[in-house]
Amino acid sequence: MRDDASDCCEYKPHHMERFLEVCLLLLLYDEVGYGYGLIEQLSSFGFSEPDLNVSTLYRTLRKMEKEGLVTSLWESGGQGPRRRVYEITTSGRQNLDAWVKILKMRRTRIETLVGAYDKKVSSKNVEQ
Amino acid sequence: MRDDASDCCEYKPHHMERFLEVCLLLLLYDEVGYGYGLIEQLSSFGFSEPDLNVSTLYRTLRKMEKEGLVTSLWESGGQGPRRRVYEITTSGRQNLDAWVKILKMRRTRIETLVGAYDKKVSSKNVEQ
DNA sequence: CTAACTATATTCATAGTGAATATAGTCTAT
DNA sequence: ATAGACTATATTCACTATGAATATAGTTAG
Numbered sequence: 242m243r244d245d246a247s248d249c250c251e252y253k254p255h256h257m258e259r260f261l262e263v264c265l266l267l268l269l270y271d272e273v274g275y276g277y278g279l280i281e282q283l284s285s286f287g288f289s290e291p292d293l294n295v296s297t298l299y300r301t302l303r304k305m306e307k308e309g310l311v312t313s314l315w316e317s318g319g320q321g322p323r324r325r326v327y328e329i330t331t332s333g334r335q336n337l338d339a340w341v342k343i344l345k346m347r348r349t350r351i352e353t354l355v356g357a358y359d360k361k362v363s364s365k366n367v368e369q
Numbered sequence: 370m371r372d373d374a375s376d377c378c379e380y381k382p383h384h385m386e387r388f389l390e391v392c393l394l395l396l397l398y399d400e401v402g403y404g405y406g407l408i409e410q411l412s413s414f415g416f417s418e419p420d421l422n423v424s425t426l427y428r429t430l431r432k433m434e435k436e437g438l439v440t441s442l443w444e445s446g447g448q449g450p451r452r453r454v455y456e457i458t459t460s461g462r463q464n465l466d467a468w469v470k471i472l473k474m475r476r477t478r479i480e481t482l483v484g485a486y487d488k489k490v491s492s493k494n495v496e497q
Numbered sequence: 498c499t500a501a502c503t504a505t506a507t508t509c510a511t512a513g514t515g516a517a518t519a520t521a522g523t524c525t526a527t
Numbered sequence: 528a529t530a531g532a533c534t535a536t537a538t539t540c541a542c543t544a545t546g547a548a549t550a551t552a553g554t555t556a557g
Contacts, residue, residue, distance in 0.1 A: 258386050258513070258544095264482060270489055277535050286485075287478045294515050299536060301513095322522045322535045341486050344479045347385055350415045351476045354392060357414075358469050361398055386513090386544070405504050422546055427505060429544090450504045450553045500557085507550070512543100519538070525531090 262301055263344065264288075266329065266337040269311060275324040276302055302327060310336050390429055391472065392416075394457060394465040397439060403452040404430055430455060438464050 264286045268274055274282070276299050283293055302325075305311045310333035316324040329337075392414045396402055402410070404427050411421055430453075433439045438461035444452040457465075 260478070260482075261514095267482065267486055267489065275535080286482055295535095296516080296518095296537075296539095297514060300538090303537085320523080321533085324535065337486070341483060344483060348476055348479045348483070350385070350388070351472045351479075354388075354395065354414055355469060355472060355476070358395055358465070361395065389545095403504085423504095424506080424508095424547080424549095425545060428507090431506085448554080449502090452504070498557100501555085503552100503554075505551080505553105507548105509548085510546090512545080514543080515541090517538105517540085520536080521534100522536105523532100523534075525533095527528100527530090 259340070260344075261288075261293075261297065262305065263337065263340045265298075265301065265305065266310065266333055266340070269327055269329040270334065270337065273326050273328045275316070275326045277324070305333070309333075387468070388472075389416075389421075389425065390433065391465065391468045393426075393429065393433065394438065394461055394468070397455055397457040398462065398465065401454050401456045403444070403454045405452070433461070437461075 261283075264283060265279065268279055268282050280288075280293060280295070280298065283298075302311070302313075306313055306327070309330060311327045311329050313325050313327045316326050389411075392411060393407065396407055396410050407430075408416075408421060408423070408426065411426075430439070430441075434441055434455070437458060439455045439457050441453050441455045444454050
């Protein structure tokens with residue numbers, strides 16, 4: 242039924258709601274990009290290869306387009322299969338700004354919890 | 370000023386996957402608690418009244434019990450309606466330890482992204 | 498008795514995700 | 528040319544987590 246902490250650790254640390262979306266907005270902030278190519282760039286935000294789900298990436302990009310955060314068009318001439326190239330919109334940049342604020346709030350809340358944890362656990366250790 | 374990107378801000382900042390569960394484990398770390406009473410205590414972790422969904426709270430507690438992180442029993446004699454009182458287990462404490470590590474990773478990833486954002490946007494502002 | 502309050506629980510609908518699979522064009526070696 | 532590897536995008540299925548609304552029921556105050 243439960244395997245102690247293993248239960249929890251199967252739960253992947255990178256799984257943070259909407260985090261991928263914000264990373265994509267930032268990557269597209271000042272240059273266009275396409276799905277497959279963005280995968281490599283995402284490694285700078287801690288998405289290691291097995292972590293990143295390709296279907297999630299494409300799904301997210303299409304959703305962002307539907308919401309008007311990016312626009313896309315098929316790359317005209319290039320080598321290899323055609324690419325759907327995404328460009329950020331003004332709305333997308335505003336959305337990024339707002340998301341960064343939310344992420345800062347999340348960070349604050351995590352810090353509060355971690356602080357309370359450290360205090361509680363260390364005081365627990367002092368108590369014989 | 371602007372509406373803080375109204376689109377995005379409908380998406381509530383407190384909504385962080387599994388965060389409630391970790392807060393509950395910490396609150397129960399050294400003393401028992403029951404659902405309704407935990408609501409007030411959760412305010413110290415940034416759950417303001419309208420933010421906290423009561424059904425989510427009870428659902429989460431029952432799930433935690435099913436997973437062996439807490440045990441519960443009905444409070445014997447007291448005033449008011451009977452309460453289901455929860456107590457953390459050893460497994461629950463281990464689970465909390467593991468979750469705190471994950472939260473630290475999340476915090477690090479948020480910091481990386483926020484740092485990259487600040488850098489990109491400020492360089493954007495300097496550029497004429 | 499009735500209304501307000503405390504306390505717990507369940508149902509319904511939705512969002513986000515991962516795994517697996519589908520589709521299809523391009524390139525390389527034979 | 529053609530088979531196989533690779534690039535690139537997209538969809539389906541199953542599952543988890545959540546919010547809103549509602550249900551259930553005992554307790555207390557007027």
